[in-house]
Amino acid sequence: MTVDVETGSRILLSPPDVGELEQEYVMRAMRSGWVAPAGPDLDAFEADVADRVAVAHAVGLASGTAALHLALVSWGVGLGDVVPVSTFTFAATVNAIRYVGAEPFFVDCDETGNMSPELLQRAVDQLRAAGRSVPAIVPVDMLGKCVDYAAIGEIATGAGARLLCDAAESFGATYRGRAAGSFGDASVVSFNGNKMMTTSGGGMLLTDDAALAQHVRKLSTQAREPVPHYEHTEIGYNYRLSNILAALGRAQLVRLDDMLKRRRAWRERYRALFADQPGVSILGGADDAGDNCWLTAIVVDPAVSAWSADELSAALDRVNVETRPVWKPMHLQPVSKGLHGVLDGTSERIFERGLTLPAGSVLSDGEFKRIERAILGVTAA
Structure with missing residues (x-):
């Protein structure tokens, strides 16, 4: 890199x-x-x-x-x-x-x-x-x-x-x-x-x-x-x-409530950033009033969006910002070979299209602006 x-x-x-x-x-x-x-x-x-x-x-x-x-x-x-x-x-x-x-x-x-x-x-x-x-x-x-x-x-x-x-x-x-x-x-x-x-x-x-x-x-x-x-x-x-x-x-x-507020503030800023992007949604849905906003992940539908989760991840990596795919479903893990379940493909689809973004309570406004610039560089292209 x-x-x-x-x-x-x-x-x-x-x-x-x-x-x-x-x-x-x-x-x-x-x-x-x-x-x-x-x-x-x-x-x-x-x-x-x-x-x-x-x-x-x-x-x-x-x-x-x-x-x-x-x-x-x-x-x-x-x-x-x-x-x-x-x-x-x-x-x-x-x-x-x-x-x-x-x-x-x-x-x-x-x-x-x-x-x-x-x-x-x-x-x-x-x-x-x-x-x-x-x-x-x-x-x-x-x-x-x-x-x-x-x-x-x-x-x-x-x-x-x-x-x-x-x-x-x-x-x-x-x-x-x-x-x-x-x-x-x-x-x-x-x-x-x-x-x-x-x-x-x-x-x-x-x-x-x-x-x-x-x-x-x-x-x-x-x-x-x-x-x-x-x-x-x-x-x-x-x-x-x-x-x-x-x-x-x-x-x-003692500090938990303040840390929760910080993470929720990042969630709202991400939501605003992606609000007008076709095919892009915040994982968890619009109803997140009770969520702790530990991490914010987006799901990008490649059939609708002009860009992919992988493209956004690469753009953020270029400016030294960590991202991560959402959890790889356990039924797809090599260690789970031979195990069974009731599956309809939803977790696989989210895994293929999802991207987790920085949302820590120590994240600064200046750091978020770096993230924002990189996102806008992809979404506005």
């Missing part, structure tokens, strides 16, 4: 947004002596997140993947079970299902990028007709937009399946006035470095189920029994979030 020296440093999709407040919280945790995994900042961070999302229990973990994994382990999901899951997602969602030996069953998305309730119902009916065990369903909130939890929750209830909501991308979003992370039998969020807020690495399980929270917490610390010596009656994992990283998360949570 050749970069014009006048373009400046590379503009990333969603870099971490940390500053003096985060330094203050982390240093305070270190000075307290609570450097070991557990500690008062972890307890407080869990309580703060649970309060914000309005759930009874939160368990801080090493990643959102760990939260998915431990929920499935706690529910006894395993060999012989089939778990319907969004195909339009990052690999971690599906990996957690495979960790426990269950079979992922891919469900395609609708035009928002989220799991289609209609196709989910078809998948559940098909699996039940075949006599398959369906103990859980795992929908994913795509790029910070909540799935249709009313419809999907009703399907899960009808199937007698637990609903494990992958809200890794949607912390801070809402659905019908309720916070992402408060739905289903349990939800998981991610605090990875590129998410809405970060603990460097990390995630959390959120639930109103006290027994589930207690068991996940136990499993995350190697399943040690509450006795003076080391006693273990089941397999455990080293999945607990550290106290120092939780301190970072506490500072981020």
